[in-house]
Amino acid sequence: MKFSARHTVKNSHARTGILTTPHGVIQTPVFMPVATSGAVKTLSPEEVKNLGAEIILGNTYHLHLRPGEELIAAEGGLQKWMNWLGPILTDSGGYQAFSLGATRSKSAKTTDEGVRFFSHLDGKKLFFTPESAIDIQLKLGGDIVMVLDDCAPFPATEKRLYAAVKRTGEWAKRSTEHWQREGIALRQAQGKGLFGIVQGGLNKELRQQSLKDIQSLPFDGIAIGGVSVGEGKQNMLAAVDFIANDLDPTRPHYLMGVGEPIDLIRMIHRGIDMFDCVLPTRLARHGAFWTTNFKRENIRRASFTNQSKSLDPKCNCPTCQTYSASYLRHLVMTNESLGLRLLSIHNLSIIFNLLREIRSSIENDNFVNKFGPHLS
Amino acid sequence: MKFSARHTVKNSHARTGILTTPHGVIQTPVFMPVATSGAVKTLSPEEVKNLGAEIILGNTYHLHLRPGEELIAAEGGLQKWMNWLGPILTDSGGYQAFSLGATRSKSAKTTDEGVRFFSHLDGKKLFFTPESAIDIQLKLGGDIVMVLDDCAPFPATEKRLYAAVKRTGEWAKRSTEHWQREGIALRQAQGKGLFGIVQGGLNKELRQQSLKDIQSLPFDGIAIGGVSVGEGKQNMLAAVDFIANDLDPTRPHYLMGVGEPIDLIRMIHRGIDMFDCVLPTRLARHGAFWTTNFKRENIRRASFTNQSKSLDPKCNCPTCQTYSASYLRHLVMTNESLGLRLLSIHNLSIIFNLLREIRSSIENDNFVNKFGPHLS
DSSP: OEEEEEEEOTTSOOEEEEEEETTEEEEESEEEEEETTSSOTTOOHHHHHHHTOSOEEEOHHHHHHTTOHHHHHHTTHHHHHTTOOSOEEEOOSHHHHHHHOOOSSOOOEEOSSOEEEEOTTTOOEEEEOHHHHHHHHHHHTOSEEEOOOOOOOSSOOHHHHHHHHHHHHHHHHHHHHHHTSTTHHHHHHTTOEEEEEEOOTTOHHHHHHHHHHHHTSOOSEEEEOSSSSSOOHHHHHHHHHTTGGGSOTTSOEEETTOOOHHHHHHHHHTTOOEEEESHHHHHHHTTEEEOTTSOEEETTSGGGTTOOSOSOTTOOSHHHHHOOHHHHHHHHHTTOHHHHHHHHHHHHHHHHHHHHHHHHHHHTTOHHHHHGGGOO | OEEEEEEEOTTSOOEEEEEEETTEEEEESEEEEEETTSSOTTOOHHHHHHHTOSOEEEOHHHHHHTTOHHHHHHTTHHHHHHTOOSOEEEOOSHHHHHHHOOOSSOOOEEOSSOEEEEOTTTOOEEEEOHHHHHHHHHHHTOSEEEOOOOOOOSSOOHHHHHHHHHHHHHHHHHHHHHHTSTTHHHHHHTTOEEEEEEOOTTOHHHHHHHHHHHHTSOOSEEEEOSSSSSOOHHHHHHHHHTTGGGSOTTSOEEETTOOOHHHHHHHHHTTOOEEEESHHHHHHHTTEEEOTTSOEEETTSGGGTTOOSOSOTTOOSHHHHHOOHHHHHHHHHTTOHHHHHHHHHHHHHHHHHHHHHHHHHHHTTOHHHHHGGGOO
């Protein structure tokens, strides 16, 4: 895996870059739509591609449960199976194992060995280790593989945060060692990349320690975790600000689980190159959408009942070019899944258009000027 | 509205024809996908068009409840509102008013005046008359408008069937009179058409009486109702056979609610020109699909788990050209709505491909030869 920063900006950490993967080249800053269970909710891979996606994210927890990595491997990997011809980043599954993998009486449990959890489908006892998380992701066909990390819940005690950072560091080391073993090294040689994850919650020292731990290892990219877990906007900014100056500029920086347009601008300003988030499709399922000036609106509002115009007259997405807000509102109010699909298309377009604008403004040394009011 | 039979077949009532509507020309025999509430479930109007649909059906009952015909009229009619640029047939709403329009304590009730029913959404008391059913459909923008008829439940007593036929005839007369009144006649002059409906259940004399009643009136087309309501295949054939020889050849013949491929073949043989049915999309929602030899299969079957091939190797639909059965099964098993959408696309393609083959075989005087085993 190869990353090269193309252009950096004065008075900002914002930069454009090129990330080369086995399934194609990605222009950063990039947003990865989430194909939780083999599909970006309501959309075909072709639609996602046409909207401007260059890479998508697959959820290891969900795919491990159904249909299982063995089936996907036998079908030629996620890319071939779901007909997504570009790169795919797979998460480690740890976060979902911890948040979804509980029964009524037993919760998921993290030990030094790994995460023990229970399938939310049938209660089956399962286990992820740093090693097995990599093995599963390689079977799924991930171009970018994420390490298993220990993401402390929010809020957490200092003691728990400290333990999470320590364990995350130890698992990171085990992960890079596993990654370099025979067989796996072979796959790595195909150009796949392994990313480490920085934890540490809202504790500056712990964030910096975690960054040091992760950056001391031969990861292909540095991810920042635990910033979208129940924390407010200001906290999210703080967590990134603790380490923004110390991010290794030779590697890509990936902020996990962030997708609000305004946050993308702020975080790109802080040096982030990659994002993923379920928001564009999740908001759509609740009738919510972004306007071209990054405000949230809801199509269920009565004022849209008779709006013959599109959702946003300034939007050039396929939904806004074709359908009135009145029609979209009707679809959502009557639970027609086409409504969710058309809103998902709009929301993803807002994100991809924003990223195109941002990349272009960086290349033209105009980023700070153009997005100034949104940077802090 | 103009209909001309183009080609008829020896030893069969099968024929091709051209139906001219205000929103374009339809080649018959034709299948109309059902856009119940302003959308063919899970599909965009553009997708429906690309699959080969030339006309769709809108449900007056559903659209009357939400968003209401006034809103749709203000938005320029169904065609403009939902971005379906072709013709639309609207049903009268009577069938759904009767089957859905009941509260826990009160059922819908048919009197000589019309159908009294209750909104299934909020229990509001509503009323359709032959006249109001036309008015609503014209506001919706129907190119083909259906009369309100009295469809007796199945099974029905002879007395109830007789009453239904009598009332259907009286309402048909009121409908043609209303259609010819000033203002409405104006719309008719735009090329819209009004279709009458033949009832009579499984009683030969009543079917023939009803046909005589309907054909004596200046309808633009003759529909056959009450054949898909809880009746078996043999009964459906019998009901049509009672009147097949007496259908006026100068007008189009529309069999309501029939969409199983094998039934389309049989019924086209009996002189039917038009069909509508929710089956292609309803089956998809249950994981069911048709093969190219008109058998029903279900993607949930375990044997599809590892099937790297498409649903049907002989199918050239967008779904089969792109996705494996294994992937489609996964989408359906995990309730990803993309799965329902891809199966709907397949099922509609099976129907449209069949109709293309049938029309071509009729034009080539090869229909009886080609579809012989399926005709009886």
